[in-house]
Amino acid sequence: MDDSLSEKTVSNLSSGAAEGPDEATFPVLALVRVAVPLRPDEKEALSRVLSRFAGGPVELKVEVTPEIIGGVWVRVGDKVIDGTLRRRLEALRQHLIAQCRALVTDRLNEISHPTAEGQA
């Protein structure tokens, strides 16, 4: 279950940003979604972190979206960093449902192909 910040997405963003030299010159638009308005210090810290990922200055566009429940969702270019509670709960839901299905799949295989011990 993916219950932390989506590392893969961050890695992709980091490696992808290193390939774009123009992004170091012009600010990259970073769309940020949060559940509550950001404080100035949070915006500054977020800009600083995202600029490291993007390899250059970023311009934040903050949207207050209560549907994400909590945390931060960021899109820089075609890269997405999803650190929202909604994503984590959705990941938890997918994980639990997958476990249910896996359990049933095993049981169904046992029913369809009973072992010799089970037949005895």
Place this chain on the structure above:
Amino acid sequence: MQKLGIDLGLLLSQIVNFGLMVVLLYFVLYKPILARLQSRSQRIQQGLDDAERAKQMLAEAETRAQEEIERARREAHEIVEQATRAGEQQRQEILAQARQEAHVLIQRAQQQAQRELLEGQVALRQDVVNLSIAAAMRLLQAELDDEKHHALVQRFIEEAEQLRGA
């Protein structure tokens, strides 16, 4: 002879006449009757022989017939036994096949019932998961205050910095 009153000539003639009569009767009566009697006796004997042969033939025929009847009876009995055995074997085969088919049907029905039960269970669990997650989302939305929201933002920033540093 005359003293005795016997006429010799007459006697002689009588003797001749008697002889002639005997000869005549022998040829005219005795021989045909004897021949007839012999013929009749032969016919009777022939009839008796024929009757004896017929009796023997009848006995032989009866014996053969009895043997044939016995043989036919044995064959019929054997045929009946074979048919009975074949019928019994067929009955056993049909019963075994029916039992096997019933066993397979019961197994399939049990498997189907177990599958449907499991599918129902997983559907129920999925519903429980979905409802739980939805409830958790609503609960979090209601319970998270500004301080916790900002704590989450701060945590996001810290994790991002750590990832970038790594």
